[in-house]
Amino acid sequence: MKKYILIIISILGISLGSCQDWLDVQPVSEVSADALFETEEGYKDALNGIYLMMSEDAVYGTNLTAGFVDVMAQNYLIFSEHEYIDLAYHNYETEFVQGRITSIWEKAFNIIANCNNIIEHFENSDENIFSGETQNYIYGEVLAIRAFMHFDMLRLFNLPYQSDASFKGIPYVTEFKKDVTEQLSSEETIGLIVNDLELAYQLLNVDEIKTEEENVNSHRENRFNAYAVAGLLARVHLYIKDFANAEKYAMDVVDSQRFSFVDAAEIIPSNDFTFYDEHIFSLYTIRLSDLYFNHFDIGDLKEPDQLICSQRMANWYDGDDIRWKNWFEQKTIVGEEVRVINKYKRPADSGDDNMFKDPAIPIIRLPEMYLILAEAQAQHDLGMAISTINTLKAARKAALLDGNSNLAQFQTALTSEYEKEFYSEGQLFYYYKRMNFGTITGADGTNMPMSDSKYTLPLPANEIQFGGR
């Protein structure tokens, strides 16, 4: 009988024993993070997901490119019933604007959290699951995206760097956790951004985009490639007036010869309105047509969400400027002639998609590198700066800047190029803010006084409340 008791006790013991594995249930309709990161494919999927999220309306699908920030930069004609009417006058307290601010913030930090989760899993993962240089690619891209997202949040939510570099604004979130990360000064945040980017630049040293072997089908320009990191480093250094580094990184990109100015003759035949060959980094999105149809494909009535070009741009471009010729459509709305951006134009029927260049939202383009280069060169050699800016102008068939121009004239030309080049790409507001202009030209052509508070978005209410900000 004792034998039986022993059997019983051992059965009980086994059934009570370590059952941790058995209790680890993996869902089918979703994948647990631990299971996803067991394979290289999982890492790739998670990274693709990040690019997909970046192309959502809340961030680069609309708000941080053609929409929200360009409204702040006065690029659109905003009539009184328009949903952006308060934003256009830099009034950030209304419910609608607050809602947009919240959605930008939430999505940006959600993307950052997605980056952090990948980064944290790198630490625990088995390196053998990766083939070739995949790990460097993914790690480099994720780090760069994290820095990129933080940099744009800093440009929106921190005071102008010129005014106060010690302003404590956004947190720099590097951990995937529920706890709040402390706010840092702009200076500290920039430091962390640069650290991440420099590490990413090292990791992406293997990037095929830097080699002759680059496969066209890899479409590295749609990913945060090595040149995108360099371009972003140039952008960041310029923001804090570290001209030497800005010049160095901008030169890395320009010198590579990987990117070239668009051929004016090819724009119409290939419907290449975003100047695809100039994309250092752009987000591929099958939803680009939504952006076009929702905001730019306007009928003859005033709709509260349509984006019509502001009156102030009427005299910006020279007659032959390829940007003027290719980016604007003339339309009639309530009997008035207006211009509308057609940079994101897509065919009405997806069957004609092949007649257009790939749908991609430009995030960093070659002209910006020339402008950064020119601005940096102007600090030590105005002549070189003028010749650099004229390279861009020539490519655009715009009137060149006189070689004997003084610094002020150069600055005016620089501002003008930013205004003309980045229409509906979201960069102009950051330029104004970086320059800390006291006055800009309003959408209606009149002077619009600016201030630190107008240049700075308030933190969303839920961030203040639940983050103890």
Add this chain to the structure above:
Amino acid sequence: MIAFSLQLSAESVGQEVRLKTKGASVRTVLKELKKQTGYYIMFNEQDIDESAKVDVDLQGASLEEALNEILGDLPLQYDIVDDYVLIKRKPVISTEIQQDQIVIKGKVTDDKGEPIPGVNIIIVEYNTGTITSADGTYELSIPDDNVSISFTFIGFEKQIIAVEGQTEINITLQTEVSELDDVIVTGYYNQTKESFTGAATTISSEELQAVSNTSVLDALQVYDPSFKIVDSNEFGSDPNKMPEIEIRGKGSIPAISENELRSNPNQPTFIMDGFEVSIEKIYDLDINRIASVTILKDASATAIYGSRASNGVIVIETKAPEKGELRVNYTFDGTFSAPDLTDYNLMNAEQKLEAERLAGLYETKQSLANKGGYQDQLRLDGLYNANKQAISSGVDTDWIAQPVENSFSHKHSLFIEGGDNIIKYALEANYNDENGVMKESGRKRYAVGSILSYRHKSMLFRNHLSVTHVNAPQTPYGSFSEYTKLNPYYKMKDENGRYIRTLSNSNAGIPQYNPLYDVENLSNFQKNKYTNVTNNFSIDWSILEGLRLKGNVSVQLQNSNDQTFRSPDSREYANSSGEAYNRRGSYYMGDSEMFLIDGSLVLSYFKQINKHFVNAVIGSNMQEASYTQESYTAEGFPNDRLHYIGFGSQFKEGTTPNGSEETTRLIGGFSNLNYNFDNRFLLDASLRIDGSSKFGAKQRTAPFWSTGLGWNFHNEPFLKDSKLVNEARIRANVGETGGTNFYAYQALTTYEYFTDRHYRYQTGSYVKALGNDELKWQTTIKRNVGIDLALFNNRLMFKGNYYYDTTKDLVSQVTIAPSTGFNSYTENMGDVLNKGFEVHLSTTVYKNNSKRIFVNLFGNVRHNTNEILKISDSLKAYNESVIANQNEEAASGGTTDDVDASKMISGSPVLQFEEGKSLYAIYAVQSLGVDPVTGHEVFLDRFGKSTMIWDARDQVIVGNTQPKFEGFFGTNTNIGDFSFNLAFNYRMGGQVYNQTVINKVENAYLQNNVDLRVLEQRWTQEGDIKPYRSIRDISLVRASSRFVEDENSLALTSARVSYNLKRGWIKTIGLRQVRLSAYMNDIFRISTVERERGTSYPFARSISFSLQTQF
């Protein structure tokens, strides 16, 4: 079979017997003798022929004389021992007895070695026997030695011994523990009530059937006030709506955000024959199959269920087959139900038109000065006259009578059982065709099953297979509320007797559709069905004396299917044109599958050493449940007749196929120790360790425990022989239990894939939710003290419990700073307290055993107080957002004319969370009534001033929906073969928020029919002092104390008369037993609150008949 008449006469033992009978049966005479002398007279029914008659005439005879006289020539003798008279056969010396007859002798004793007189000893095969004499000895002749003899005595376990050549059989009878009143069934093991320190209520099958012949859950609440079915005012008596149940109050915070809660977090755990089952399974279970139900409420009873025990555990045992020759039990139940529409106080045609006139519906809103206004007024005048004319021609349609009907439901239950000591078998079959009071709604249940048990030496194998199929069509008439809105001056049918499609254009110009037209002409339907297959297998092995091992495995598979068809000709598509025309009609198809496997192993050991009793149990169980569901909706049906999903032309616009999956695993080990000294001092202790896949990796397992003490002071020497105190026990216990009614994967960080886009033809995934590795079990500390008393010869029974349960670490969604990347996070937060008492009292006010009359009264009361002890910051933020939302909505105005008015929060109170306050609190602004001058409502603001402006910040607690006291009382009366049962439900104290007043009086949308109070009690002119505001006020009312009413109610839950036929003529037609019962359920109800009950589905009153037979 054997009948004992155990009676304790209250009078002193009489020495003188006076008896005079002529032609009376011996049995009757003996009963009379018993009554006069106060002696227990015991005999074996077979020994005294029922037809035996005797004439006696005794005046002042002694007991012995009387017995001699009565028994006379009968072949009987008697013994008088103490208070007992034992009558048995004279030893027969007869030639009829075969030569080889064997005589067996022996002695029957109890477990203390004391002899038991009067034990029935029967030769099983021949159904003859004897009884033991005063010293417990017996002598029995048997025809051969292949027989078995059984020993039975009330209060002891029956024993059957195979003779196998023995001539002396001494038996020790064990005190019976299987008797329901004396045992607590916990699902894993049984424990004697004498030694139990917890609070539990056991209800026998007889008791259940004294209340209802169909609904187990309804019957349970009569016996235990802490078991509460939460009233559903919306769904009334809808047979397809699962009831919501709470035991001892709410222990969870309701979902405040879109929390993925599949089940009600306050629902108790149901255990049937040792395995966890869904409430649906119990709801569809045939009440005739139930042997007993035990409600376990406190920690000592529930700790063995660990993480599933927070909300209490309901243990259901089904009937096991009994051995014997084949017996067929058949039960027929028929129920007539009638809709109870007395709570509806709608206007008739004339009243309605008058109310419309007073409300200014026939006065144009434009200026009469201009042409448009003038024409509009002409149109309105025309409309008024048309309606007036219709009324005078006699139109007064009773719309609410249309979708309802008196229904008849019938149920057939068959149970066939039999077997011997080795094999016992049973077959069960059940068909229950329940029809609701809304036309064509119902629930058809089909169930078949088999039970097989096989004993091999010390092992008992048992297998129970059951298959249930339920078909639940919903009424095609739609929601009942739709009919309450239709104006009585609309005609239902045209001259040709056909339903009119568009009733009439109301003065708002919106077409009113006749829902009856759709029902009559279209094939819209909504139906659900499921099939459940359950197989339970168990092995029970008595290893050594007192040592038992039980193993169980249960497998359950359930497939459900839901289908809803909306015909392309339905009214919602009336205006479809162009592209939309091709998308008319829709068909929803949903399938789900549940697979559950559950196993347990329990080792129990019982040992008695002198006065020490030890019962130790150790066990474990494992459970895996997986649940998948898929659904899709098709649209674009060519015509009404093609109501099959295959005729759909596409997925419903904007929808895709849907699916979800959930797997949960649970493993637990438990032990229980019960020690009792001399049946006086009791100690109970349980420990369980549970692991669940639902919780964070770092918190996967959790211990649960309980401990209790008790004292049976009726067993103390000073009370032992008291006739005043028969049972007296005080007990107390404390323990910790948990709850796991949550979405399975909330503790995990999971990724989901983008299905609607790709990144350059590559898939992308994103983090769905931020997991919480630290997510802890929600635990409840339960404390209970109780007392059980039985007094005055068991005439008065009292049971009282006081409890104090605190739930800690409530699992809920917490809002977090979005810079973390997420808006919410599942975390433990907040503590809730439920405390209260429950008292049960029952008394036998009259008892006459000889006439089989007893009158028993019972009553119980329950009181529960709920309090939020602690809440997290995010719940505080939730309160603020609620107030902001309410104010925003109030500011945006809105009128009762809005099409979307019904979607607004408007007058309903919104739940708020405040420390120190109850989860049942009603929050609203204090009202000062309706201003007689303006007809507007006046409020009291938070600064104590009166104001006409409603502000959500002025809200205070204006009531509590939990009653102060509630419970049941009634009677169980038996007169001969008849029994009468009544159960009343009462509720005192506590408030309700009268939604009827809001929807049908104050926010009344006068284009529809509304409550008569609109006409009678709304302000119409200056100086009116009326409880309700101006009839012309169409702004939406806001949560106000004016709608809070005290609710006191009394209802007759059930009444039953039953007649039991055990003998007589029925035997001649081959029946063993027949019972006829008639029930009335929910027959009357009075309440201080006047409101519409059963808004989507009316309540029903029912009368039913039940016929139980055994043959």
